[in-house]
Amino acid sequence: MPHPTESLGEHAQHLLDRYPAPFLLGLYERMVVIREFEEGVKFLFLEGSMPGTIHQCQGQEATAVGVCSALEEGDFITSTFRGHGHALAKGLSVESLLFELFGASTGCCKGKGGSMHVGDMDKGMVPGIAIVGGGIPLAAGMALAYKMRKEPRVVACFFGDGAVAEGAFHEGVNLAAIWDLPVVFVCENNLYGASTRVDLVMRNERIAERAATYGIRGQTVDGNDVLAVHQATLTAVDECRHGKGPVLLELLTYRRTGHSRRDPCHYQPQDERDTWLQRDPIDRFGGLLIELGVAAAGALDQIRADVQTRFQDAVVEARHQPLPTLADLTTDVLA
Amino acid sequence: MRRLSIAEALREGIAEEMRRDPAVFCLGEDIAVPGGWGGAFTVTLGLETEFPDRMLNTPIAELGFFGAAVGAAVAGMRPIADVQYGDFLFLAMDQIVNNAAKLRYMSGGTIAVPLVMRAPIGATGRGSQHAQSMERYFTGVPGLKVVAVSNAYDAKGVLKSAVRDDNPVLMFEHKLLYGSKGARIEPGAVDATSDVPDGDYTVPLDRAAVRREGAHVTVLAWLLMAHFAAQAAEQLAAEGIDVEVIDVRSLSPIDYETIGASVRKTGRVVIVEEGPRVGGVSAEIAAGLMEHCGESLLAPVVRVASPDVPVPFTPILENAYRPDVPRIVEGVRRVLRP
Numbered sequence: 001m002p003h004p005t006e007s008l009g010e011h012a013q014h015l016l017d018r019y020p021a022p023f024l025l026g027l028y029e030r031m032v033v034i035r036e037f038e039e040g041v042k043f044l045f046l047e048g049s050m051p052g053t054i055h056q057c058q059g060q061e062a063t064a065v066g067v068c069s070a071l072e073e074g075d076f077i078t079s080t081f082r083g084h085g086h087a088l089a090k091g092l093s094v095e096s097l098l099f100e101l102f103g104a105s106t107g108c109c110k111g112k113g114g115s116m117h118v119g120d121m122d123k124g125m126v127p128g129i130a131i132v133g134g135g136i137p138l139a140a141g142m143a144l145a146y147k148m149r150k151e152p153r154v155v156a157c158f159f160g161d162g163a164v165a166e167g168a169f170h171e172g173v174n175l176a177a178i179w180d181l182p183v184v185f186v187c188e189n190n191l192y193g194a195s196t197r198v199d200l201v202m203r204n205e206r207i208a209e210r211a212a213t214y215g216i217r218g219q220t221v222d223g224n225d226v227l228a229v230h231q232a233t234l235t236a237v238d239e240c241r242h243g244k245g246p247v248l249l250e251l252l253t254y255r256r257t258g259h260s261r262r263d264p265c266h267y268q269p270q271d272e273r274d275t276w277l278q279r280d281p282i283d284r285f286g287g288l289l290i291e292l293g294v295a296a297a298g299a300l301d302q303i304r305a306d307v308q309t310r311f312q313d314a315v316v317e318a319r320h321q322p323l324p325t326l327a328d329l330t331t332d333v334l335a
Numbered sequence: 336m337r338r339l340s341i342a343e344a345l346r347e348g349i350a351e352e353m354r355r356d357p358a359v360f361c362l363g364e365d366i367a368v369p370g371g372w373g374g375a376f377t378v379t380l381g382l383e384t385e386f387p388d389r390m391l392n393t394p395i396a397e398l399g400f401f402g403a404a405v406g407a408a409v410a411g412m413r414p415i416a417d418v419q420y421g422d423f424l425f426l427a428m429d430q431i432v433n434n435a436a437k438l439r440y441m442s443g444g445t446i447a448v449p450l451v452m453r454a455p456i457g458a459t460g461r462g463s464q465h466a467q468s469m470e471r472y473f474t475g476v477p478g479l480k481v482v483a484v485s486n487a488y489d490a491k492g493v494l495k496s497a498v499r500d501d502n503p504v505l506m507f508e509h510k511l512l513y514g515s516k517g518a519r520i521e522p523g524a525v526d527a528t529s530d531v532p533d534g535d536y537t538v539p540l541d542r543a544a545v546r547r548e549g550a551h552v553t554v555l556a557w558l559l560m561a562h563f564a565a566q567a568a569e570q571l572a573a574e575g576i577d578v579e580v581i582d583v584r585s586l587s588p589i590d591y592e593t594i595g596a597s598v599r600k601t602g603r604v605v606i607v608e609e610g611p612r613v614g615g616v617s618a619e620i621a622a623g624l625m626e627h628c629g630e631s632l633l634a635p636v637v638r639v640a641s642p643d644v645p646v647p648f649t650p651i652l653e654n655a656y657r658p659d660v661p662r663i664v665e666g667v668r669r670v671l672r673p
Contacts, residue, residue: 109441136402137405145407
C-alpha cells in the first residue's frame with residue numbers, strides 16, 4: 001500500500017506565519033520526549049529492570065503530538081495498548097508514566113494499569129483500552145455526554161489500522177455519525193497489526209474512505225508530518241465543536257519496533273524499513289525548523305540532550321518509588 | 336399505594352430518576368419510537384414524550400451502544416442501557432467485562448462507571464437464543480454488581496438504587512414476571528405485581544429478602560424461581576414441612592448475612608436456579624455457604640437446576656427443562672431425608 005512521499009511542509013511558510021516559534025519548538029521537544037522515553041524504556045526492558053510488556057511507538061511521534069496539540073485543555077483522548085506517546089503528548093509527565101511502568105504506587109494509575117493502560121483523567125486521557133477497537137464506542141459515549149450537556153468538548157479517539165476490522169469500529173463510528181457526536185476518530189495506520197501487514201487483511205485502499213459509508217468526512221494525512229497532522233486535527237476539532245459531527249482521520253505512519261517486547265520484527269522488509277526511516281518525523285521536522293531559521297542544529301541537539309538528562313533523572317527516581325502495599329490488591333474494585 | 340406490574344414499576348422508577356437527575360438517560364433498541372413498543376417488554380413505553388432528548392433509540396449494535404453507555408458514564412452521565420434480550424449481552428461482553436467492570440481498578444480508582452444495564456432473561460417459548468439465564472456469566476466478574484428482581488416493589492426500588500450507585504450494575508428481569516399487557520404479553524406469565532408506594536424509596540443492592548419464614552429447610556431462589564419456591568413452600572406447609580423462602584435478589588455480592596442466619600436456623604438448604612447446573616450461581620452459593628456457615632449444615636446442599644443443555648423450544652421439553660414446583664418439592668424432600 002503506497003504512502004505519500006512528498007517532502008515535509010509544502011505550505012510550511014504559510015504555517016510559520018500562523019504558528020509562533022515557541023509553539024513549533026514545543027512540538028519538536030514533545031516528539032523528542034516521546035522518542036527518548038521509548039528508547040529509554042526499551043533499554044530498561046532489555047536490561048530486565050522493567051516488568052510486564054511494552055508496545056512502543058518510535059517513529060509515530062508526529063501522530064500523537066500533532067493530534068494532541070490541536071486539542072483544548074478540556075478535550076479528552078482515548079488510547080490503546082500502544083499509548084505511551086499519546087500520554088506524553090496529552091500532558092502526562094515522564095515521571096508519572098515511568099513510575100506506572102515500574103508498577104509503583106505513584107504511577108498515573110497507582111501501578112494497577114501498567115504499560116497498556118496508561119492514562120490520567122485529570123489530564124484528559126482515559127487509561128488505554130487495550131482490547132483492539134474497544135475504545136471506539138467508549139469515545140462515542142463520552143462525546144455523547146458532552147453533547148447532551150452542551151459542553152464544547154471534543155474526544156480524539158486513537159486506534160490502529162487493525163481496529164477497523166473490529167465490529168466495535170463499525171458500531172462506534174456509526175453511533176457517532178447518527179448522533180453527530182464530537183469525536184475525531186484518529187486511525188494511526190502504521191501498516192501492521194501485530195505481525196500482519198494491513199493489506200493482507202483489508203481489501204480497501206484507504207481507511208479514510210470508509211468514512212463515506214457512515215456519511216461522515218474522512219481524510220488521509222501524512223502521519224509523519226507533525227504540522228500536517230496538527231492542521232488536519234485542528235480542522236476536524238473545529239468541525240466537531242460546531243456540531244458538524246465526527247471526522248475520521250487516517251494518519252499514515254510506520255511502526256518501527258516490533259509489535260511488543262522481544263518481537264524482532266523480521267516480517268518487515270528491509271527496503272520498507274529503510275524508506276520509512278528516511279521519513280523520520282523528528283528529523284524531518286527538525287530539518288524544517290533549521291531551514292526556516294526557527295532553531296539552529298545545535299539548539300535542537302541541546303533539546304535532545306536536555307530531554308535525555310531529564311529522562312535519566314526520572315529513571316533514578318522511578319527505581320526508588322514506593323510500590324503498592326498488599327492491601328491495595330483489593331481496593332479500587334467498587335466505588 | 337398502587338398495585339403495579341414490574342414493567343409499570345420500572346417505567347415509573349426510570350421516569351422519577353430522570354426527573355430527579357438530568358444526568359440519567361436511557362439508550363437501547365426500540366425504546367423510544369413513538370407508536371413503538373417501549374423496548375421489547377414495554378418498560379419504557381411513552382417515556383420519549385416526557386424526555387425527548389434523553390431516550391436514545393439505538394441501532395441494533397449491542398457492543399456499540401453498551402460501549403457508548405460506558406463512555407457516557409465515564410464522562411459523568413448515568414446511563415440506563417436496555418438490551419432487548421439478555422442473550423444479546425454476549426455481543427456487548429467486551430464493553431461490560433473489559434471496560435465497565437475494570438476501568439475503575441485499572442485507573443487506580445480514579446474513574447467511576449455509574450451505569451445501569453437491564454436485561455430480560457428466562458425460558459419463554461422462544462428456543463435457545465432468546466431464553467438463557469445469563470446471571471451465571473456475570474456474577475464472577477469483579478467490578479460488577481449483579482441483581483435480579485422478582486416483584487414490582489423490588490424492581491422500582493432496586494432500579495433507583497442502581498441508578499444512584501457509582502458502579503456498573505447489571506439488573507436481570509424475567510420475561511414471565513413483567514406482567515406486560517396487550518400485544519407483548521407472555522403466555523405463562525406469573526403475577527409479580529405488588530403494592531408500590533407513591534413516594535420515593537430504594538431497595539439495597541446487596542440484601543436478600545426473606546419471603547417466608549420457616550424452621551425446617553431454607554430454599555434459596557431468585558427471579559421466576561422465587562415464585563415457584565413460594566408455591567412449593569405452600570404445598571409443603573400443608574404436609575407440615577415448614578420452609579423458609581429467601582429471594583437471593585443480590586447475586587453479586589451475595590448476602591451471606593441474611594442467608595447464613597437462615598441456614599444456622601434450619602440447617603438444610605435447597606438452591607433453585609433456572610439456568611444449567613454446571614457453573615451456575617447455585618454452585619457459587621453452595622460453596623459460599625460451606626465457607627460461611629458449613630458447620631451449621633445438617634445435610635448436603637441440594638440444587639434444583641436445569642439440565643446442562645441449551646434451552647429447547649417444544650413446550651414439552653421446555654417445561655421439563657425449567658425447574659418447577661414439583662421438582663422444588665422433591666428437592667426439599669431430598670434434603671430432609673434422614
